[in-house]
Amino acid sequence: MFTYITRRVTGTIPVIILISLLVFMLVQSAPGDPADLLLSDEATEQDVAEARARWGLDQPVWVQYWKFFTAAIQGDLGTSFRYADPVLSMILDRLPATIELSAFSILIAVVFGVPLGVWAGARPNSWADNFGSLFGFFGISMPNFWFGIMLILLLSGVLNLLPSSGRDTYGIASDPITGFYLLDSILHRNWKALWDGLAHIIMPAIALGTNMMGILMRVTRSSVLEVMHEDYITTARAKGVNERNVLWRHAVRNAMIPIITVVGLELGTLLSGSIIVETVFSWPGSGQLLISAITARDYPLITGTVLTYTMIFVVINLVIDVLYAVIDPRIRFDK
Amino acid sequence: MRQESIDLMGVLLSVRDLQTSFFTSDGEIRAVDGVTFDIDEGATVGLVGESGCGKSVTALSIMRLLSRGTGRVVGGEILYRGENLAEYSEAGMRRIRGNEISMIFQEPMTSLNPVFTIGEQIGEAVRLHQGVSAREARNRAVEMLRLVKIAEPEKRIKDYPHQLSGGMRQRVMIAIALSCNPRLLMADEPTTALDVTIQAQILDLIGELQERLGMAVLLITHDLGVVAQQADDVAVMYAGRIVERAKPEIIFSRPMHPYTVGLMNSVPGATGKRRRLEAIPGIVPSPLDWPSGCRFRTRCTRADDACAHSPPELVEVEPGHWVSCLKVSAADAPVLAVEA
Numbered sequence: 001m002f003t004y005i006t007r008r009v010t011g012t013i014p015v016i017i018l019i020s021l022l023v024f025m026l027v028q029s030a031p032g033d034p035a036d037l038l039l040s041d042e043a044t045e046q047d048v049a050e051a052r053a054r055w056g057l058d059q060p061v062w063v064q065y066w067k068f069f070t071a072a073i074q075g076d077l078g079t080s081f082r083y084a085d086p087v088l089s090m091i092l093d094r095l096p097a098t099i100e101l102s103a104f105s106i107l108i109a110v111v112f113g114v115p116l117g118v119w120a121g122a123r124p125n126s127w128a129d130n131f132g133s134l135f136g137f138f139g140i141s142m143p144n145f146w147f148g149i150m151l152i153l154l155l156s157g158v159l160n161l162l163p164s165s166g167r168d169t170y171g172i173a174s175d176p177i178t179g180f181y182l183l184d185s186i187l188h189r190n191w192k193a194l195w196d197g198l199a200h201i202i203m204p205a206i207a208l209g210t211n212m213m214g215i216l217m218r219v220t221r222s223s224v225l226e227v228m229h230e231d232y233i234t235t236a237r238a239k240g241v242n243e244r245n246v247l248w249r250h251a252v253r254n255a256m257i258p259i260i261t262v263v264g265l266e267l268g269t270l271l272s273g274s275i276i277v278e279t280v281f282s283w284p285g286s287g288q289l290l291i292s293a294i295t296a297r298d299y300p301l302i303t304g305t306v307l308t309y310t311m312i313f314v315v316i317n318l319v320i321d322v323l324y325a326v327i328d329p330r331i332r333f334d335k
Numbered sequence: 336m337r338q339e340s341i342d343l344m345g346v347l348l349s350v351r352d353l354q355t356s357f358f359t360s361d362g363e364i365r366a367v368d369g370v371t372f373d374i375d376e377g378a379t380v381g382l383v384g385e386s387g388c389g390k391s392v393t394a395l396s397i398m399r400l401l402s403r404g405t406g407r408v409v410g411g412e413i414l415y416r417g418e419n420l421a422e423y424s425e426a427g428m429r430r431i432r433g434n435e436i437s438m439i440f441q442e443p444m445t446s447l448n449p450v451f452t453i454g455e456q457i458g459e460a461v462r463l464h465q466g467v468s469a470r471e472a473r474n475r476a477v478e479m480l481r482l483v484k485i486a487e488p489e490k491r492i493k494d495y496p497h498q499l500s501g502g503m504r505q506r507v508m509i510a511i512a513l514s515c516n517p518r519l520l521m522a523d524e525p526t527t528a529l530d531v532t533i534q535a536q537i538l539d540l541i542g543e544l545q546e547r548l549g550m551a552v553l554l555i556t557h558d559l560g561v562v563a564q565q566a567d568d569v570a571v572m573y574a575g576r577i578v579e580r581a582k583p584e585i586i587f588s589r590p591m592h593p594y595t596v597g598l599m600n601s602v603p604g605a606t607g608k609r610r611r612l613e614a615i616p617g618i619v620p621s622p623l624d625w626p627s628g629c630r631f632r633t634r635c636t637r638a639d640d641a642c643a644h645s646p647p648e649l650v651e652v653e654p655g656h657w658v659s660c661l662k663v664s665a666a667d668a669p670v671l672a673v674e675a
Binding site: 230231232234235236237238239240241242250253254327328329330 | 431497
């Protein structure tokens with residue numbers, strides 16, 4: 001198990017280096033000069049040239065990359081052009097909000113998608129299956145930004161039930177411990193703040209998680225349906241195992257393998273979706289930071305944020321690989 | 336009448352005129368259509384026939400494990416120790432499965448759950464039926480593995496199915512099936528998927544354990560050689576019906592139904608002489624559309640118009656030898672018997 005993880009971790013290093021190079025080059029080749037965009041209209045040509053020199057934009061790209069790379073491996077992702085703050089600390093400030101939102105969305109997707117899929121897969125063509133499939137298609141076909149706007153319109157605009165934007169009501173949040181508001185409120189036993197946090201997160205999380213929920217439901221359904229026809233299911237029944245245990249113990253654990261693959265693949269979609277959803281809901285996460293960095297051509301901030309997303313993605317894939325091994329003994333023991 | 340009740344005393348399982356159908360979009364598939372046989376306590380009955388003749392469906396009907404929604408017992412009854420299994424509740428039936436009646440299957444490679452250790456899989460049945468602790472179940476699993484002659488059982492119970500060979504897995508399946516001391520073991524083609532050298536080992540193991548544990552065995556196979564060795568009684572099935580039934584020594588020395596005769600001639604060495612193997616002409620008819628009358632008539636060299644009219648009854652042509660064919664009568668038997 002340990003060698004398995006070590007091998008996977010080592011494998012990710014070249015991936016990260018390659019991505020950093022790619023992102024750096026892509027950002028540089030995007031049209032628009034940050035010096036032009038960020039300096040005021042009254043700036044002289046000399047001001048612009050000075051700014052370019054200060055940010056190192058007058059040097060060849062590969063020199064810039066080398067500087068960036070050597071600093072990055074020491075944990076310095078550079079300084080934002082626009083805010084003049086260190087990129088790393090800016091991202092770290094915003095990251096908990098994004099992770100909290102994504103985790104909550106996944107939670108919603110798994111808690112509703114998987115049982116619904118198992119339910120439908122165990123009784124193909126029943127009304128439960130038809131309802132589940134309809135629900136699944138709804139989730140898959142709904143663009144998250146549109147769904148988000150519709151939720152705001154209905155729940156905030158018309159019904160006035162939930163706050164339409166932000167992460168908390170000003171002044172209500174507890175002192176940060178972890179940076180995750182929901183977790184912090186629980187740690188502080190501040191139930192009012194917890195309730196407030198839930199009210200804020202529920203809409204963006206539904207908007208972000210519905211797509212994944214639909215896909216999970218469909219995949220779980222087909223996976224369970226397939227597994228229920230396996231010989232070992234007949235063996236379990238022939239042993240006298242009741243139908244509930246046949247399904248939840250013998251079938252679901254085997255059906256989990258494709259489900260986990262899909263969760264892993266969909267996390268990428270979810271992560272990129274969070275960038276849009278954060279913007280729709282003014283969620284103060286790193287996605288919103290990325291959008292504003294792109295608008296301003298804030299090169300170090302763009303590179304830093306995208307790299308952070310890459311790292312998250314790599315870590316998630318690692319976790320998924322380990323989860324495979326936990327669930328499927330055949331992977332665990334194969335050298 | 337008195338004779339009948341005495342006969343029933345030793346009978347463990349009695350299948351009476353069993354009819355099982357599958358209902359598909361193409362229509363009703365009458366997979367088993369009027370099958371009758373008894374299994375005595377501790378006896379071995381061989382159910383022989385080609386794939387698709389209904390022998391596995393017969394076993395699944397007894398276990399009430401037909402695929403829900405499509406397969407259903409539509410007629411006849413199955414008496415287990417004199418009680419009709421159809422009248423059992425689902426929970427009552429679960430107490431029978433794996434406890435009183437166990438089953439092993441053709442494919443040891445896919446019949447074990449890949450995500451549980453074999454110890455867990457053997458222990459599960461024990462815990463379920465005997466309500467013992469996890470520790471006792473573990474000990475029982477070790478004991479069962481030793482019984483089916485797997486070396487180092489204490490280590491092996493921690494193995495997963497993919498770490499074992501096909502023969503080993505079938506031993507594990509047997510261990511699971513026998514873990515609660517069932518009165519009846521139904522073995523559905525237990526050796527078909529195994530190497531020839533392993534086949535004999537598994538059959539010997541089943542035979543040996545049967546003697547030790549005193550259980551009855553329903554041996555389902557297409558392999559005449561297997562039943563010749565093991566069975567006390569042989570029933571030959573064709574197209575959902577039993578066409579001939581007798582003790583193996585009778586059936587092998589003087590098969591009477593044209594299908595049984597064809598089956599014997601298609602197996603090398605069954606008659607002891609080197610000769611050209613004969614195939615039965617034609618193919619098994621579609622179960623959606625069985626021929627009228629005798630179902631074998633479309634492939635039978637002796638068939639005539641009379642065979643198409645009504646299905647032949649299973650008739651006792653000599654003591655203990657039942658044949659279902661219009662062309663075979665009791666008059667044939669003594670002649671053949673003298674010849675043999």
